[in-house]
Amino acid sequence: MRVAVTAPATSANLGPGFDAFGICLERPFDTVVAKTTEGEGVTLEISGVGSESIPSDPRRNTAGRAALAVMRMSGFRGGVAICLKKGVRPGSGLGSSAASAAASAVAVARLAGGLPVEKIVEAAAEGESASAGEEHADNVAASIMGGFTIVRSVHPASVIRIWPPRFLRLVLALPDLYVSTFEARKILPRRVPLASMVGNVAKASTMVAAMMKGDLALLGSAMEDSVVEPLRAKLIKGYGDVKRAALASGASGVTVSGSGPAVLAVVDAKRASPSKVAAAMASAFGENGVGCETIISKVGRGAAIKAR
DSSP states (O other), rough: OOEEEEEEEEEEETTTTTEEEEEEEEEEEEEEEEOOOOOOEEEEEETTTGGGGSOOGGGHHHHHHHHHHHHHHTTTTSEEEEEEEESSSSTSOOOOOHHHHHHHHHHHOOOOOOHHHHHHHHHHHHHHHHHHHOOHHHHHHHHHSSSSEEEEETTTEEEEEEEEEEEETEEEEEEEEEEOHHHHHHHHOOOOOOOHHHHHHHHHHHHHHHHHHOOOHHHHHHHOOOOSHHEEEEEEEHHHHHHHHHHHHTSEEEOOOOSSSSSEEEEEEETOOOOHHHHHHHHHHHHTTTOOOEEEEOOOOOOOOEEE
């Protein structure tokens, strides 16, 4: 039996929603082709962008570890061969490791006869520990389910999905910088002042209300984080200039995408030009001596099974 699955890039946190909020892009995406074998366990082959730096040992790879988790959860007996084609650049802040884990978990769940989506998310989150050093489900939930997702818990997985307003555009500026998710998590504070916690809870709650109301101006105004963003911004040369340029060109809100270095701007396509925002962000990075590519995307629909 053979199945092919694509799982798209994502942006996590969206400012104050650390490890809880995620949003799905339409592109880029990773592709997993998985098939049953007569052996046992998981074998893994990797190709595509950045593949030379990704371990092929299944237990050290997010796709491999997610596959093993699905097999354990489902009681699957036998072997699985996985061919992973990377389309999401590692260390980009676009959920690269999550796209691999999500595609693998969905594919192997289909080979195993199916699992509830919450279990697939849980398995993919377990896969993420191979890259980040700990389990987190914000990226994998959005990559699997699409839309804007809120992770209530990882074990057991509980996720709420909201479909954002159709005029929302996600503009990503991806600079020629590398930020390790593992290292970006190491710099996080272990203690947070009560006032910062209260502020982030208020802003995150406002973002959910804005999504439900379709108020993109309110959404953008709440994308401010006083805990994680200031620390991770230091890893992104020119971040302040890029943020100011995006806002000046019509973005509703701007923040670090996941652990960075990608920078996310949310744009109301009824009121501003996503292309203009993308150009302003690229120009600001350029003025800081940093090359940059940009992505303009609608909100994605999540992982898709392509063939069997």
